[in-house]
Amino acid sequence: MTPFAFQLLARDGAARRGRLFTAHGTVETPAFMPVGTQGTVKAMFPEDVAQTGAEVVLGNVYHLMLRPTAERVARLGGLHVFMRWPKTILTDSGGFQVMSLAALRSLTEEGVAFRSHLDGSRHMLTPERSVEIQGLLGSDIQMQFDECVRLPASREEIERGMRLSLRWAERSRRRFEELGGPAKGQALHGIVQGGDDIRLRIESAAELARMPFEGYSIGGLAVGEPQAVMLAVLDETLPVLPQEKQRYLMGVGTPHDIVESVARGIDMFDCVMPTRAGRHGLAYTRFGKINLKNAKHADDPAPLDPESDCPAARDYSRAYLHHLIKTGEALGAMLLTWNNISYYQRLMRDIRAAIDAGTFEALRAEMDALWAKAA
Ligand SMILES: Nc1nc2c(CCc3ccccc3)c3nc[nH]c3cc2c(=O)[nH]1
Numbered sequence: 135m136t137p138f139a140f141q142l143l144a145r146d147g148a149a150r151r152g153r154l155f156t157a158h159g160t161v162e163t164p165a166f167m168p169v170g171t172q173g174t175v176k177a178m179f180p181e182d183v184a185q186t187g188a189e190v191v192l193g194n195v196y197h198l199m200l201r202p203t204a205e206r207v208a209r210l211g212g213l214h215v216f217m218r219w220p221k222t223i224l225t226d227s228g229g230f231q232v233m234s235l236a237a238l239r240s241l242t243e244e245g246v247a248f249r250s251h252l253d254g255s256r257h258m259l260t261p262e263r264s265v266e267i268q269g270l271l272g273s274d275i276q277m278q279f280d281e282c283v284r285l286p287a288s289r290e291e292i293e294r295g296m297r298l299s300l301r302w303a304e305r306s307r308r309r310f311e312e313l314g315g316p317a318k319g320q321a322l323h324g325i326v327q328g329g330d331d332i333r334l335r336i337e338s339a340a341e342l343a344r345m346p347f348e349g350y351s352i353g354g355l356a357v358g359e360p361q362a363v364m365l366a367v368l369d370e371t372l373p374v375l376p377q378e379k380q381r382y383l384m385g386v387g388t389p390h391d392i393v394e395s396v397a398r399g400i401d402m403f404d405c406v407m408p409t410r411a412g413r414h415g416l417a418y419t420r421f422g423k424i425n426l427k428n429a430k431h432a433d434d435p436a437p438l439d440p441e442s443d444c445p446a447a448r449d450y451s452r453a454y455l456h457h458l459i460k461t462g463e464a465l466g467a468m469l470l471t472w473n474n475i476s477y478y479q480r481l482m483r484d485i486r487a488a489i490d491a492g493t494f495e496a497l498r499a500e501m502d503a504l505w506a507k508a509a
Pocket residue numbers: 169170171192193194224225226227228229230277280281282325352353354355356357384385386404
């Protein structure tokens with residue numbers, strides 16, 4: 135089994151160009167990872183997701199443990215086989231989703247007891263059970279079980295959640311090693327918490343850096359805080375994490391967020407926006423965002439972007455896309471999701487090329503001009 139590895143290939147300031155090696159192939163970084171919460175990138179065939187250039191898709195312990203259950207996915211050959219995605223899969227540990235989706239939940243030192251939002255059945259997630267589930271799914275890059283304290287919150291509340299997450303980091307790591315994760319070429323991330331409190335963020339990162347995680351995630355952000363707060367947390371946290379290991383900023387973000395975060399040393403991103411916005415008629419393009427619900431597109435024969443290599447952007451008129459969205463036709467969601475994921479993958483390709491060429495600051499200025507005002 136090929137061991138998991140992350141190679142740092144080039145730097146341009148604090149921006150990094152790297153490559154992940156997993157049991158299901160390589161991942162060029164900085165990378166954007168489409169969200170596939172229930173074993174599918176909504177409204178897209180896996181072949182088309184791969185054609186956009188995506189090399190990792192995201193799955194979710196919370197959703198898959200409830201339905202169809204991790205044991206059933208394992209019996210059917212694991213998540214790669216189940217969803218016909220041959221490349222790398224990263225899974226979240228479920229804690230974040232429990233706190234936002236589950237009905238009735240109680241959080242203790244042991245873990246989180248909750249009722250399913252689907253049928254009210256009782257469940258318990260602990261660091262050990264979360265890692266076991268990620269192992270049953272066959273996840274290549276797994277997340278520790280953590281608690282994401284929503285902002286705004288008191289310093290006491292933020293500190294309580296950050297220290298609990300550190301204790302859960304130890305328990306997650308122990309179970310991951312008991313299950314032989316490293317020998318299977320799998321990776322486990324420690325997740326930095328600490329809210330918007332810089333001292334707590336630095337302590338969380340420093341404590342996690344002492345544990346043998348294959349990579350690190352920055353949690354507790356992209357929960358509604360201003361971009362300036364998110365970037366300030368990165369400025370203080372990233373220098374404390376090992377340079378030679380990958381950094382994943384959870385839930386981020388807009389094209390502008392991504393460029394500003396790459397500039398500070400983030401390697402991996404995920405965000406529901408391109409898929410969710412696509413289903414609601416919003417198209418990301420090189421010219422900015424276009425709302426296809428708007429009647430001004432009703433007679434426009436031009437495609438979203440004639441120069442795009444994505445058929446959804448190049449071959450269909452805005453008038454037709456407007457019609458599909460207005461009528462609620464499934465093809466509308468499919469084409470706009472395809473366009474948006476392609477746009478994000480094109481952005482990541484341009485970012486990687488700019489770091490390789492040492493021209494990242496020029497790309498950053500260009501994105502600033504296009505997206506900062508559109509925010
Ligand atoms: N475990 C965890 N997940 C988070 C997610 C979900 C990312 C995710 C991963 C894989 C699949 C779906 C979602 C966040 N999304 C926005 N902000 C987020 C913060 C956290 C966090 O602090 N901890």
